[in-house]
Amino acid sequence: MTATATQRAQLFRLPDLGEGLTEAEILAWRVEVGDTVEIDQIVVEVETAKAAVEVPIPYEGTVLTLHCEAGTVLDVGAPLISIAAGSVEDAVVEDAVADEAAVYDAVTDEAAADDRYREEERAGSGNVLIGYGTGHAPATRRRNRVKARATAPQPEPAAASAPQSPDSIKPPRVISPVVRKLARDNGSDLHRLQPSGPGGVIRRADVAAAIDQAQQPAAVPVAASPVIVEGIERIPLRGMRRAVAEKLTRSRSEIPDATTWVDVDATELLNTKAALQAAFPDRPVGLLALLARICVAGLERFPDLNASVDTARGEILRYRHVNLGFAAQTERGLVVPVIHGAHRLTTARLHAEAARLTALARAGQIPPAALTGGTFTLNNYGVFGVDGSTPIINHPEAAILGIGRIIDKPWVVAGQLAVRKVTQLSLTFDHRVCDGGVAGGFLRYIADRVESPATLLADL
Structure with a gap:
């Protein structure tokens, strides 16, 4: 060579x-x-x-x-x-x-x-x-x-029968801190694992195999071929699916959350959407953009909810900017693209940015930076045909607003019963950053603007 x-x-x-x-x-x-x-x-x-x-x-x-x-x-x-x-x-x-x-x-x-x-x-x-x-x-x-x-001379191998002292046993060879953490979190003894990597390095697959084996039920000593349990499909949690699972688990374990909700008449909001489309056909404005504009205005009035908690330092971080996340369903699962600087955008630009990020997410081409840095999340689960939910906070944010489907319901208007377009709003919030009074005030503000969008002009 x-x-x-x-x-x-x-x-x-x-x-x-x-x-x-x-x-x-x-x-x-x-x-x-x-x-x-x-x-x-x-x-x-x-x-x-x-x-x-x-x-x-x-x-x-x-x-x-x-x-x-x-x-x-x-x-x-x-x-x-x-x-x-x-x-x-x-x-x-x-x-x-x-x-x-x-x-x-x-x-x-x-x-x-x-x-x-x-x-x-x-x-x-x-x-x-x-x-x-x-x-x-x-x-x-x-x-x-x-x-x-x-080229260096190699030492002669020790006799197979020679006993090993504790000092002569080599420690497990692990390069990746991810492998170490996986073993530590699942109680796997690295000294007992059989390495499959080059040079005796313990790989992630070795730890995963040991975890899987530990979770298997004990074998029954019968004189027959091994029993294969049918009807069970094991699906590894990988990629975005695992990241979502870890984030939601952390949210539930770390954040003392509470949920409050209210039914609202969204008839005028839908009328406003139709009026904007008729007036500006070249600048479409969807329902999500209108709700985003209302949320931004609400967060500027109730900044306690535009925050996160630094548990290590015992501090609440209140943000002056609004990076608005919104849930989007894709073939790879649920993702939350983030509209950075949402407080600086018009309603039409909020719509355009949400549409752009949604298209990238569904094509699997959204950059990682567009999925991080959110300060508040909006979740329109009404597209799945459900009325309400108790959404889980997108850690490390302090709150998430959920919107159910909009359907015809009987509603009292000026003392008279009428059929109106009604939806349910659900706010889950971190009880460490505010109490129920602040959360209720924010939700009531959102509900009032949904029922009467024209009043939003006073805050713009």
Whole structure:
């Protein structure tokens, strides 16, 4: 192997995808072994806890190796794809060197690697979607170390019958802090796990297998073939689905929430929507945009609900800006796009921004930044044909407003019974940031503006 050959392949690792993300699932490869790629060409689509992301590559050449299959969950920094700058024959040796270097880095300095990953989790990385990995030593230096290690004399293996003292038992080799946390949260003993990674590194799949085995019912000692329980489908919580589950669980466990609701006559709100569409056919305004405008006005009058709680410091963070999240149903599940700076937008622009973000979310192309930073969430679950709900707060926000379906109901107007368009509003709020008086005042304000939208002009 010549020095030129060892420089002809590049190992591309799963890049830092930003927003504090530490892993991603491979959805689909856009290239195959033997394909020619260019710099910044999309080579793979991955799904993170925030959204589906298309990953470009910073190298050009021929695809040498795809290091994982679709459906694999990888930690940031894990080998993703190898690219040969020259011929495939020249790069085969190089790819082996790169893999061996990765193994060497994993097993020779586990503690340093773990600290490095933890620092990156705290500080974030500047190499967002650049692909050089985060915190990795230069490849040339690693290869030199691997060569030196390969040529060094190896010690004779100890006799199989020799007992091991406690001091001689090697600690488990774990690189990713995600794996450590998964094991710790589920009570898995890393010393008892069988590693499947290169060089004896314990991978996420090893911990997951141990957790799954621990949850299985004890086997019945009968002289028959193993019993297979039918009718049970195991669906892994991954990507956005797992992120939603974790956020809602955290909301329920952390936030002392309470819910209050009221039925309102939305007839005039629908009339206002129709009037705006007739007056400005080139600038559509939907019901969600009108409700968003009312919510923004309500939050400016009741800022206690436009907040979050810093539990570590024991402080309430009250925001002067309104980043309005709204629930959107997609094929990948429920997501909450965020209209940043909603307090600065007109009603027509609120509609346009909501439509744009919804289209991106349903296409699986919404950027992670558009799913974070919300200060209040609006949830129109009436589109599912239900009247009411007790919505769960979108952690770490302090409140969420839910709107049920609008249907014809008997309603008293000026002392007379009439048929009106009625809906139910539900407000779930964090009781740490305000009491029922503030929450009730906000909800009543919203209800009054829904029933008489013209009164909103006084606050604009």
